[in-house]
Every structure is written in C-alpha cells, then in structure tokens.
Amino acid sequence: MSRIRAPLSIEQLKEIQGRNDSADVRVLLWEVRRLREIAAAADELERSLGPRVGMSGLIRASLRVQLDGEPCAISMSPST
Numbered sequence: 557m558s559r560i561r562a563p564l565s566i567e568q569l570k571e572i573q574g575r576n577d578s579a580d581v582r583v584l585l586w587e588v589r590r591l592r593e594i595a596a597a598a599d600e601l602e603r604s605l606g607p608r609v610g611m612s613g614l615i616r617a618s619l620r621v622q623l624d625g626e627p628c629a630i631s632m633s634p635s636t
Contacts, residue, residue, distance in 0.1 A: 563627050564588075596628035 564572075569588065573581055602623065608616045 563625065565627065592626070592628045595623060595626045599623045599626070599628060 569585060573585060598619065602616055602619055605616065607613070608620075
C-alpha cells in the first residue's frame with residue numbers, strides 16, 4: 557500500500573489557494589502544475605509506444621499504473 561496520498565483535484569487546489577493566497581502557496585501551485593505537465597507528457601508518450609514487451613514492457617506497465625491515477629492522465633484518457 558502506497559503512503560502517497562491521492563492526487564488533489566483542481567477544485568481542491570483552488571480551495572487551498574483561497575484559504576492561503578500567499579506567495580509561497582502560489583509557487584507550490586505552479587510546481588504542481590509543472591509536475592502535472594510532465595506526467596501528462598509521460599502519459600502521452602507511453603500511450604504512443606507500441607506493445608509492451610520484455611523488460612521495457614514491465615517498466616512501462618509499472619509507469620502506466622502510476623499514470624492512470626494522475627488527474628492529467630484521467631482527463632486525457634481516450635473515451636470508449
């Protein structure tokens with residue numbers, strides 16, 4: 557079981573900023589945005605690669621498990 561908390565929604569982040577709109581909180585929120593953009597790019601790259609085979613397939617499968625819980629990957633997942 558992971559010790560990492562579930563990701564915060566955009567609404568939750570806005571509520572945090574509303575409660576404490578300090579320069580430090582704004583810097584942290586920009587960092588959250590930067591990291592979400594990196595996760596979104598990783599999600600897009602992983603989806604664009606071919607079948608998951610061999611050792612790289614295991615690594616990609618592990619990455620996919622982590623990305624599937626991220627808000628940026630959830631909002632970008634293809635509708636079926």
